[in-house]
Amino acid sequence: MAFPTTRARRLRRGETLRRMVRETRLSRDDLVLPLFVVEGRGVREGVRSMPGVDRFSVDRLADEAKHVRDLGIPAVILFGIPAHKDARGSGADDPNGIVQRAVAAVKSAAPELCVVTDVCLCEYTDHGHCGIVEGDEIRNDPSVERIAAAALSHARAGADIVAPSDMMDGRVAAIRRMLDSSGFDEIPILSYAAKYASAYYGPFREAAESAPAFGDRRSYQMDPPNRREALREMRLDLEEGADLLLVKPALPYLDVLADARREFDVPLAAYHVSGEYAMLMAAAERGWIDGPRATLEALVAIKRAGADLILTYAAKDVAARLGA
């Protein structure tokens, strides 16, 4: 039945009706807040290209963790920025390293907050790559060993979920094996399975001091034009034992997210990355866009495409505005 019998606008008359027929609802339960942790004491410093995002020293983390919990956000993902970096990323699996101490601090301040740790080497290596470098090559298998060791040290520190973001082949299987053989068979792996070599990570690399000193990440992160390959990456990670899958960045890759939703039953996460956040904030600052509205619209779009969880730097603002 077509117009005039059918009128799509009938169900858009007034907020009550719109509320009743709304297909997607963003909730505080969907949010994961990234937190950057630095060495030192009493540090809470802004990140220039990410207004509203701070880097905390471990001693300032407890208050932030409680604040995040009180906002109703269920989870944080921690990124450690060590004082010392070397070729093998020794800090990544140091039992007394920056992220390990941060995990302990958050868990003791707010035990009900789910602590996810980003597992990678790039914040800990002096060359800034996500793996072990030989000549101008990023070597896969030696990197996987180091990454599995890092994941185990995070679990030992009390992490609830480990999230490898390096994109080396076989790292999910190696982490699963390592965790299972050390008594951590209940710790889930959130795999950054479809992570693209993206220009949108710029502000993060400033915050995490993790820009590669030479070359780029294209030999391990995915090529942006590839869509089918993302499904293959995700399938492989599931076979290796991933419990949750992540697509990153988010908005420019909603097609990938929608494909994944159709294809897999596991929970899906999307990372609304630093560059996506920075663009919104920059335009809002200039008065060129309504920042809060545009942010909500972006996150709803990510959820509509199929994400169960959204990692976003806007989590605190959004949670405060969404309420219970």
Ligand code: PBG
């Ligand atoms: C480290 C890592 C990166 C991000 C998350 N984990 C940067 C990179 O791969 O260069 C990016 C997050 C963001 O841009 O917000 N492997």
Ligand code: ZN
């Ligand atoms: Zn990395």
